[in-house]
Amino acid sequence: MGSREPLVVFEHVGCSYGSTNVVDDVGFRLDRSDFAGIVGPSGSGKTTVLKALLGIVEPSYGSVHRCSDVRIGYVPQLETIDWTFPVTVFDVVAMTVARPRFGRLARSERRRIGDVLDRIGLDGLHERHITELSGGQQQRVFLARALAREPELLVLDEPASGVDVATRHEILHELADLHRSGLAIVLTTHDINGLAAHLPRIICLNRTVVADGPPEQVLHPYVLERTYGAPMEVLQHGGMPVVLEHRGHGPHIARRPGRSA
Amino acid sequence: MTALELLEPFEFAFFQRGVVVATLAGALCGLVGVFVVLRSMSYIGHGLSHAVFGGAAVSAVLGVSFFVGAGVWGVLAALLIGRVSARSTVGADAAIGVVTTASFAIGLAIQSRSGAVSGSLDTVLFGNVLGVFRGDVFVIVVVGSAITAFVFAYLRELTFLTFDPEVARTSGVRVDLLDACFMIALSATVIVSVRVIGALLISAMLVIPAATARMLTDSIGRMVWLAPALGTGFGFVGMYASWYVDVPSGAMITIVAAAVFGAVYLATDVSRRRVVAALDDHSVAA
Numbered sequence: 001m002g003s004r005e006p007l008v009v010f011e012h013v014g015c016s017y018g019s020t021n022v023v024d025d026v027g028f029r030l031d032r033s034d035f036a037g038i039v040g041p042s043g044s045g046k047t048t049v050l051k052a053l054l055g056i057v058e059p060s061y062g063s064v065h066r067c068s069d070v071r072i073g074y075v076p077q078l079e080t081i082d083w084t085f086p087v088t089v090f091d092v093v094a095m096t097v098a099r100p101r102f103g104r105l106a107r108s109e110r111r112r113i114g115d116v117l118d119r120i121g122l123d124g125l126h127e128r129h130i131t132e133l134s135g136g137q138q139q140r141v142f143l144a145r146a147l148a149r150e151p152e153l154l155v156l157d158e159p160a161s162g163v164d165v166a167t168r169h170e171i172l173h174e175l176a177d178l179h180r181s182g183l184a185i186v187l188t189t190h191d192i193n194g195l196a197a198h199l200p201r202i203i204c205l206n207r208t209v210v211a212d213g214p215p216e217q218v219l220h221p222y223v224l225e226r227t228y229g230a231p232m233e234v235l236q237h238g239g240m241p242v243v244l245e246h247r248g249h250g251p252h253i254a255r256r257p258g259r260s261a
Numbered sequence: 262m263t264a265l266e267l268l269e270p271f272e273f274a275f276f277q278r279g280v281v282v283a284t285l286a287g288a289l290c291g292l293v294g295v296f297v298v299l300r301s302m303s304y305i306g307h308g309l310s311h312a313v314f315g316g317a318a319v320s321a322v323l324g325v326s327f328f329v330g331a332g333v334w335g336v337l338a339a340l341l342i343g344r345v346s347a348r349s350t351v352g353a354d355a356a357i358g359v360v361t362t363a364s365f366a367i368g369l370a371i372q373s374r375s376g377a378v379s380g381s382l383d384t385v386l387f388g389n390v391l392g393v394f395r396g397d398v399f400v401i402v403v404v405g406s407a408i409t410a411f412v413f414a415y416l417r418e419l420t421f422l423t424f425d426p427e428v429a430r431t432s433g434v435r436v437d438l439l440d441a442c443f444m445i446a447l448s449a450t451v452i453v454s455v456r457v458i459g460a461l462l463i464s465a466m467l468v469i470p471a472a473t474a475r476m477l478t479d480s481i482g483r484m485v486w487l488a489p490a491l492g493t494g495f496g497f498v499g500m501y502a503s504w505y506v507d508v509p510s511g512a513m514i515t516i517v518a519a520a521v522f523g524a525v526y527l528a529t530d531v532s533r534r535r536v537v538a539a540l541d542d543h544s545v546a547a
Binding site: 051054055072074076081082085086087088091092094095096098099101102145149 | 299413414415417420421423424425427428429430431432475478479480481482484
């Protein structure tokens with residue numbers, strides 16, 4: 001397997017739920033060096049694209065090629081997690097690790113899970129119930145679960161949804177560190193200014209790929225209007241693009257233009 | 262009352278069989294109930310127990326084994342539920358409602374047309390120590406052992422499937438197969454327990470031990486031991502008490518279970534009660 005081989009390739013992919021087409025003719029590729037954010041309005045098909053990538057949703061046409069034996073770690077939206085479920089931090093991560101039938105987790109595996117949790121800043125919290133954690137710690141638990149599979153590609157659905165600014169920064173720095181260590185990352189987000197604009201690559205989606213490239217190319221009023229269906233302005237602040245939404249009399253910072261598909 | 266008098270019911274073989282089956286059924290319902298409760302599937306358990314009534318009526322009329330009649334009927338009902346709910350116009354809850362109540366109605370119709378089988382059908386409805394035969398003990402030991410082995414062998418996968426089915430699927434868990442196996446285990450649990458607990462009350466035994474255990478622990482690893490232990494206690498005490506108060510065994514087992522649930526509920530603080538309230542909100546994969 002060559003390192004230049006893409007991890008995932010979407011070729012003219014369409015997905016539908018019943019008779020309703022959710023995404024049409026989606027095409028892009030993810031390489032080992034990628035750190036990409038998929039942005040788009042509510043109903044644009046972001047989550048569906050991630051599910052097609054993971055193999056949870058089968059395309060109604062087109063194909064999703066995954067590099068053979070590629071290991072993918074998935075972090076779902078925290079809003080979909082049942083926080084009252086009777087599991088500890090350690091239990092959540094241990095779910096992904098195979099063990100002998102009727103047997104306990106091997107000591108080496110327990111140590112490895114402990115190391116993953118410690119590395120990600122959850123040392124001392126292994127036996128806590130998942131509801132006894134802060135928002136940032138909760139996000140880290142599911143990041144740790146994904147990392148315990150030693151993935152080559154990390155997939156995150158709305159990792160910044162419902163978290164405060166400080167936690168969003170924490171998540172962004174954590175992901176940047178993981179990317180620097182050689183992990184390919186793709187995520188969906190509503191947060192253009194707080195998250196997507198800081199990523200090396202943005203894929204704008206509105207049922208199909210509207211634009212795909214670095215923020216300085218993609219965050220353009222024409223692209224954003226085609227993506228969100230509303231006029232937007234892009235300013236430069238401290239060398240970073242800042243997207244402003246036009247609402248009524250003046251522009252507003254476009255932090256959360258919509259909800260997830 | 263002397264100690265000898267307390268042991269009096271155990272002089273009878275039918276009571277010994279009843280206690281063994283009630284105890285094992287309580288343990289089995291407690292174990293399977295952990296996943297029924299955490300997946301908010303109690304309505305499916307309730308529905309399956311009603312569907313079994315139709316099978317029991319048919320097997321009584323045809324003179325075939327209850328386990329054959331109820332087993333075949335239960336599988337057919339489960340397949341029909343799956344087929345009806347696969348049509349997007351009818352949800353799974355409506356499909357369960359239609360199929361299982363229709364099955365129950367067929368059972369009632371057969372019972373009213375065939376007076377000879379009404380005794381055995383009352384046993385299926387309400388549970389009766391007199392309805393437990395030697396073969397029932399053998400069946401519940403074999404089926405209970407198989408289901409217990411399945412749950413503990415696949416505990417990690419079942420937990421993963423219950424907690425997060427999509428991620429379980431992407432992590433290599435064969436979600437559809439495991440789901441089907443669990444449904445078979447649930448149906449088998451209902452069928453082997455129904456004669457002692459009763460079709461109308463069995464969903465209580467699928468829910469109460471697990472829900473009580475949930476209030477007492479935050480670990481599913483402890484829940485899968487605690488819920489069967491509670492179910493065992495409810496089955497034994499309920500069956501024993503039914504001898505003295507002369508009510509159907511299923512009713513007494515349920516009353517004992519509900520009383521313990523109530524006591525635990527009152528003894529725990531508000532945050533612990535919230536986890537029981539949240540059991541209704543869990544995402545259902547089934």
